Amino acid sequence: MSTTTTVPEPALAEATLRAALSTRARPSRASARAASVTFAWRALLKIKHVPLQLFDVTMFPISFVLLFTYLLGGALAGSPRAYLQDLLPGILVLTVTMITVYTGVELNTDIDKGVFDRFRSLPFWRPAVLVGMLLADTVRYTIASLLVIAVGLALGYRPHGGPVGVVLAVALLLAFSFCMSWIWTAVGLKMQKPQSVMQVSMAVLSPLTFASNVFVDPDTMPGWVQAFVRANPISHLTTAARGLMAGEVDAGAIGWSALWSALVLAVFAPLTMRFYARER
Amino acid sequence: MDGQLAIETQGLVKVFGETRAVDGIDLAVPGGTVYSVLGPNGAGKTTTIRMLATLIRPTEGTARVLGHDIVTEADAVRSTVGLTGQFASVDDELTGAENLVLLGRLLGFGWAAARDRADELLAAFGLAEAAGRLVKEYSGGMRRRLDIASSIVVTPELLFLDEPTTGLDPRSRNQVWEIVRVLVGAGTTVLLTTQYLEEADQLADRVAIVDHGKVIAEGTPAQLKASVGAGTLHVRVHEPSQRAAAERILADVLEVPVTPAADPVALSAYGPDPEAVARALGELTRAGVAIVELSLGQPSLDEVFLQLTGHPAEAPEAPNPPDGAGGANGEEGAVA
Numbered sequence: 001m002s003t004t005t006t007v008p009e010p011a012l013a014e015a016t017l018r019a020a021l022s023t024r025a026r027p028s029r030a031s032a033r034a035a036s037v038t039f040a041w042r043a044l045l046k047i048k049h050v051p052l053q054l055f056d057v058t059m060f061p062i063s064f065v066l067l068f069t070y071l072l073g074g075a076l077a078g079s080p081r082a083y084l085q086d087l088l089p090g091i092l093v094l095t096v097t098m099i100t101v102y103t104g105v106e107l108n109t110d111i112d113k114g115v116f117d118r119f120r121s122l123p124f125w126r127p128a129v130l131v132g133m134l135l136a137d138t139v140r141y142t143i144a145s146l147l148v149i150a151v152g153l154a155l156g157y158r159p160h161g162g163p164v165g166v167v168l169a170v171a172l173l174l175a176f177s178f179c180m181s182w183i184w185t186a187v188g189l190k191m192q193k194p195q196s197v198m199q200v201s202m203a204v205l206s207p208l209t210f211a212s213n214v215f216v217d218p219d220t221m222p223g224w225v226q227a228f229v230r231a232n233p234i235s236h237l238t239t240a241a242r243g244l245m246a247g248e249v250d251a252g253a254i255g256w257s258a259l260w261s262a263l264v265l266a267v268f269a270p271l272t273m274r275f276y277a278r279e280r
Numbered sequence: 281m282d283g284q285l286a287i288e289t290q291g292l293v294k295v296f297g298e299t300r301a302v303d304g305i306d307l308a309v310p311g312g313t314v315y316s317v318l319g320p321n322g323a324g325k326t327t328t329i330r331m332l333a334t335l336i337r338p339t340e341g342t343a344r345v346l347g348h349d350i351v352t353e354a355d356a357v358r359s360t361v362g363l364t365g366q367f368a369s370v371d372d373e374l375t376g377a378e379n380l381v382l383l384g385r386l387l388g389f390g391w392a393a394a395r396d397r398a399d400e401l402l403a404a405f406g407l408a409e410a411a412g413r414l415v416k417e418y419s420g421g422m423r424r425r426l427d428i429a430s431s432i433v434v435t436p437e438l439l440f441l442d443e444p445t446t447g448l449d450p451r452s453r454n455q456v457w458e459i460v461r462v463l464v465g466a467g468t469t470v471l472l473t474t475q476y477l478e479e480a481d482q483l484a485d486r487v488a489i490v491d492h493g494k495v496i497a498e499g500t501p502a503q504l505k506a507s508v509g510a511g512t513l514h515v516r517v518h519e520p521s522q523r524a525a526a527e528r529i530l531a532d533v534l535e536v537p538v539t540p541a542a543d544p545v546a547l548s549a550y551g552p553d554p555e556a557v558a559r560a561l562g563e564l565t566r567a568g569v570a571i572v573e574l575s576l577g578q579p580s581l582d583e584v585f586l587q588l589t590g591h592p593a594e595a596p597e598a599p600n601p602p603d604g605a606g607g608a609n610g611e612e613g614a615v616a
Contacts, residue, residue, distance in 0.1 A: 019400075027390075045378055
């Protein structure tokens with residue numbers, strides 16, 4: 001055989017085969033929790049087998065922090081270090097929201113490869129595929145968050161809100177990202193190819209992340225841009241994260257972030273499930 | 281299960297846009313048997329299976345699988361059937377063992393029980409040594425066996441196998457056939473689609489031949505073969521100069537058209553009576569024509585199609601054998 005493998009294919013032992021096929025044990029239906037945890041396990045195994053997929057999760061935030069701090073920091077805030085105090089929570093938000101896109105891309109890849117047909121032919125709680133995937137993604141988001149914060153600390157960022165403030169900010173961000181991922185799962189189910197999922201997601205995310213208060217104070221922007229920036233959920237989330245990390249809690253911004261998260265979840269989770277149940 | 285119908289469809293139709301991929305299929309599959317749906321690419325085989333496995337809904341018509349309606353009782357169908365898709369739907373980026381543990385968990389096993397079942401299946405399917413390797417490193421045959429193992433983590437009452445041997449080398453193909461036989465011996469009903477008449481002949485109790493979304497013939501393999509005749513006789517003479525004589529003798533004795541092949545020593549005759557072939561061989565010997573090779577093959581799917589529909593089966597896409605080997609072809613010579 002002209003294959004890449006060298007392991008010889010053993011003849012099948014009929015008795016073993018017969019024994020394995022005669023088992024009629026039928027366990028009771030998997031619980032929703034068990035199925036979701038299983039899918040999370042599957043996603044984490046992939047990270048284990050292909051650690052390279054963490055590359056974008058790590059390189060993206062590091063290069064962003066360095067780029068903006070040293071390139072723009074002096075011009076925008078007098079010194080890179082002063083700028084970093086404002087920028088870092090924003091970069092944290094930007095990084096993690098950008099990574100949410102991969103949820104949709106992965107889902108689409110699964111469908112593309114046909115793995116999904118098998119899952120859909122099994123009798124388990126249907127949302128488990130997505131819930132498990134999103135659970136595993138929070139691991140990815142956490143890694144990215146830790147990295148951004150670590151780089152920030154090394155460059156001189158000092159969160160006056162202390163560890164509690166930082167943890168709360170990250171928790172808020174993870175909750176927001178979990179909700180936001182449902183947008184991309186819906187897109188992932190609708191698109192034909194993983195590349196198109198990427199393109200659509202970036203087309204939506206780029207204006208949201210850049211037309212926000214992540215990089216600069218919107219006060220100097222024209223009125224109509226300001227209106228957009230101030231309504232932008234990314235701005236609310238950034239303000240909320242800044243507040244929590246700086247020890248100056250902005251309850252309004254936290255409330256807006258929570259509201260946006262709930263709204264996105266309420267719209268896109270059912271939509272995703274509808275697309276999921278529908279045939280392709 | 282035996283005697284009862286495992287699958288019963290009435291006027292099953294599936295329309296994709298303008299295309300009627302399945303155009304009124306009626307099937308009656310007895311429980312405990314192997315039933316083969318035979319047809320070329322694009323005949324509607326996969327679409328039919330996808331409907332029966334509840335992956336897509338029929339546009340028209342009804343179907344009951346193991347007594348459950350495929351639309352209104354989809355979950356009941358899902359809990360009793362297994363599915364092996366045409367493009368082995370296993371997860372490339374996991375190991376063989378992880379694939380099976382994953383499915384075991386989704387079917388309701390605890391972690392330990394899922395691992396035990398995975399080990400048992402890996403051993404039974406000759407994959408124990410490859411258990412810890414990523415599936416993307418598997419050969420085509422190993423992949424297909426894992427795919428079938430994945431669909432029987434809980435032994436199903438009914439297994440759908442969509443072109444299980446397309447693209448496999450003969451050895452892997454035989455292993456898949458062996459698995460199917462053992463599975464049926466253990467009481468599972470198998471619905472199998474294939475492009476190869478030989479495969480249907482080897483495995484199936486009954487065969488439905490489909491073309492353009494319709495069943496154009498149905499019966500046991502023997503009935504179908506009888507209805508299309510004996511297939512094609514291939515003869516090779518020793519010297520190109522003797523071919524004309526051989527052609528004349530064959531045409532006289534067999535009373536069917538004889539066509540010279542591109543090869544200057546080869547001839548073929550379509551659909552001769554096997555007894556006439558024996559007589560023709562005698563005549564050729566008496567006339568001093570030296571025969572190098574003479575074989576009477578089963579009719580190929582093409583010939584069956586030509587006979588039943590008057591048009592040849594659309595050329596199947598060249599399968600991509602991951603093993604590089606040629607795969608199964610319908611025409612397998614039985615030397616007369």
